[in-house]
Amino acid sequence: MRVLLVHPSPLMYSELYLRLEPLGLERVAAALLHSGHDVRMLDLQIFSHRDYFRELNSFKPQAVGFSLNYLANVPEVVDLAKATRQLAPQCFIFVGGHSGSFIASDLLEHAQGAIDCIVRGEGEGISQQLIEAVSSGGDISRLPGVVTPNGSGGPPRFVEDLDSFMPARHLARRRNKYFIGELDPCASIEFTRGCPWDCSFCSAWTFYGRSYRKSTPQAAAEDMASIKEPNVFIVDDVAFIHPEHGFAIGHELEKRNIKKRYYLETRSDVLCRNEEVFAYWRRLGLEYMFLGLEAIDEEGLKAHRKRSSTGVNAKALEIARRIGVTVAINLIADPDWDERRFEVVRQWALSIPEIVHLTVATPYPGTETWFTESRKLTTRDYRLFDIQHAVLPTRLPLHRFYEELVKTQSVINRKHMGLGIIKDVAFLVAKLALQGQTNFAKMLWKFNKVYNPKRQYGDHFKELKYQMRLPEHSGVRPKADALYIHPPKVARAETPAPVGAR
Numbered sequence: 288m289r290v291l292l293v294h295p296s297p298l299m300y301s302e303l304y305l306r307l308e309p310l311g312l313e314r315v316a317a318a319l320l321h322s323g324h325d326v327r328m329l330d331l332q333i334f335s336h337r338d339y340f341r342e343l344n345s346f347k348p349q350a351v352g353f354s355l356n357y358l359a360n361v362p363e364v365v366d367l368a369k370a371t372r373q374l375a376p377q378c379f380i381f382v383g384g385h386s387g388s389f390i391a392s393d394l395l396e397h398a399q400g401a402i403d404c405i406v407r408g409e410g411e412g413i414s415q416q417l418i419e420a421v422s423s424g425g426d427i428s429r430l431p432g433v434v435t436p437n438g439s440g441g442p443p444r445f446v447e448d449l450d451s452f453m454p455a456r457h458l459a460r461r462r463n464k465y466f467i468g469e470l471d472p473c474a475s476i477e478f479t480r481g482c483p484w485d486c487s488f489c490s491a492w493t494f495y496g497r498s499y500r501k502s503t504p505q506a507a508a509e510d511m512a513s514i515k516e517p518n519v520f521i522v523d524d525v526a527f528i529h530p531e532h533g534f535a536i537g538h539e540l541e542k543r544n545i546k547k548r549y550y551l552e553t554r555s556d557v558l559c560r561n562e563e564v565f566a567y568w569r570r571l572g573l574e575y576m577f578l579g580l581e582a583i584d585e586e587g588l589k590a591h592r593k594r595s596s597t598g599v600n601a602k603a604l605e606i607a608r609r610i611g612v613t614v615a616i617n618l619i620a621d622p623d624w625d626e627r628r629f630e631v632v633r634q635w636a637l638s639i640p641e642i643v644h645l646t647v648a649t650p651y652p653g654t655e656t657w658f659t660e661s662r663k664l665t666t667r668d669y670r671l672f673d674i675q676h677a678v679l680p681t682r683l684p685l686h687r688f689y690e691e692l693v694k695t696q697s698v699i700n701r702k703h704m705g706l707g708i709i710k711d712v713a714f715l716v717a718k719l720a721l722q723g724q725t726n727f728a729k730m731l732w733k734f735n736k737v738y739n740p741k742r743q744y745g746d747h748f749k750e751l752k753y754q755m756r757l758p759e760h761s762g763v764r765p766k767a768d769a770l771y772i773h774p775p776k777v778a779r780a781e782t783p784a785p786v787g788a789r
């Protein structure tokens with residue numbers, strides 16, 4: 288079959304700091320190519336809706352699959368599905384990804400027949416079965432993980448082997464558009480999948496049933512060898528939980544003489560515990576590390592059930608400085624913050640050399656906070672669930688909250704992208720420009736265009752087409768079982784609980 292896989296448009300966050308390749312779609316594409324289908328991919332982070340409709344017209348796909356990792360993209364994907372249904376009534380339309388998995392029945396309702404099914408959970412194996420069933424006119428409503436208007440096939444199943452379908456990177460067009468900061472251009476890679484912790488605001492653990500699975504070091508290195516870009520974002524939720532895995536991948540890379548610059552994400556306690564593997568990766572080319580500290584006090588850490596402490600966070604920063612890796616820190620801004628609290632955070636952010644990001648606490652379907660906090664939501668507009676908008680009541684008047692938020696982000700931004708720094712990076716910008724890479728240079732000038740308190744406040748008053756549905760038992764902390772997409776038992780056995788977890 289001719290299958291077109293589509294990633295939706297960029298959201299606020301990615302307009303500025305980064306744009307990353309749709310690795311999930313590339314993996315699904317690899318599985319479908321393996322089954323002999325004719326597959327194309329279109330990334331609307333780069334291409335326009337007009338390009339999408341042109342592609343519909345020229346390629347004439349018999350199936351279109353949308354990736355829906357982010358809630359804020361829901362209205363766009365539903366509208367595109369509706370338009371596709373009108374233009375190509377016979378085309379089979381399916382949706383997968385994180386957010387899609389958690390709100391499957393709501394999506395079918397919004398789409399009013401324009402979406403044939405939602406694929407919950409990981410997409411590689413099931414997409415092969417799904418497209419096979421569609422092309423042979425079989426019943427799709429009994430396939431595991433598949434939700435249709437006529438019923439669902441129960442929980443999804445894990446792909447047997449993470450090495451089975453290496454990303455079909457060649458299908459991503461204009462790859463030079465993918466970057467993160469000065470790592471321009473930048474590819475992405477996945478070494479492991481899932482997370483064994485259970486933070487209350489996160490859905491990584493609920494999606495994968497608290498499992499943690501690994502590629503073989505050989506397959507990971509082969510995948511890396513296929514990457515042409517000089518920079519690579521390692522997308523694992525928590526890198527190098529098992530240090531021996533990180534070492535083994537590194538040794539395979541050394542054997543192949545692969546040299547790149549890397550960006551990864553991890554936890555403070557993992558960095559403290561496994562310092563050697565991070566130091567080793569520094570020698571391999573690790574430049575940046577994202578640490579989700581989330582809060583600067585014990586109370587905040589406890590509220591997010593981060594199972595870490597301010598002492599561990601401080602030690603992690605010390606280690607990163609010592610081994611020479613630049614750290615980007617995330618802090619979660621609570622809607623309850625007042626001017627004084629924002630000021631404390633500003634001062635803290637200015638007092639450390641690290642890059643600091645500030646995101647707004649947002650209950651997401653699939654997380655525990657979605658059940659405990661959603662009663663208080665001040666909006667049910669999907670587009671505002673992008674961690675840059677306040678969807679819970681703010682202590683300050685809303686417009687003041689945005690003024691303080693943007694002021695804080697801007698103070699922090701100036702620390703890293705102000706004129707002084709631009710002088711320092713001018714050489715780098717020029718070098719990248721000579722290579723035809725301008726993503727980083729554009730990013731340096733865009734802050735005020737993207738972060739704007741008036742625009743953020745005004746977003747709350749846009750016409751609302753699709754409303755989110757609240758959970759039935761709002762306000763009550765749910766049993767973990769009620770949250771899982773992939774049932775946990777299969778992989779839990781092979782993954783011991785991390786130190787510090789329950």
Ligand code: B12
Nearest residue numbers: 298307310311352354383384385386406409410491522673
């Ligand atoms: C890279 C990344 C980003 C990039 C975007 C990259 C991109 N182009 O997509 C950036 C940095 C911009 C980003 C931002 C955010 N992200 Co993010 N991100 C990730 C990350 C680290 C990697 C994604 C990835 O490539 N994974 C590897 C691929 C192989 O997996 P996958 O994409 O999930 O795809 C599989 C399935 O989902 C499914 N699938 C996906 N698409 C499709 C489509 C079809 C048709 C089918 C059948 C199946 C299918 O099959 C794939 C293969 O099994 C994930 C965490 C993770 N490790 O997955 C978080 C993650 C997806 N992000 C998340 C969140 C919450 C966010 C933010 C809201 C805040 C944040 N924590 O950063 C913002 C949202 C942006 C916004 N403004 O709204 C959550 C999603 C939660 C949810 N939706 O319920 C995740 C899981 C992180 C987490 N631990 O909570 N993110």
Ligand code: SF4
Nearest residue numbers: 482484486489491524
């Ligand atoms: S450690 Fe990170 S990925 Fe894991 S549950 Fe917590 S926030 Fe999510």
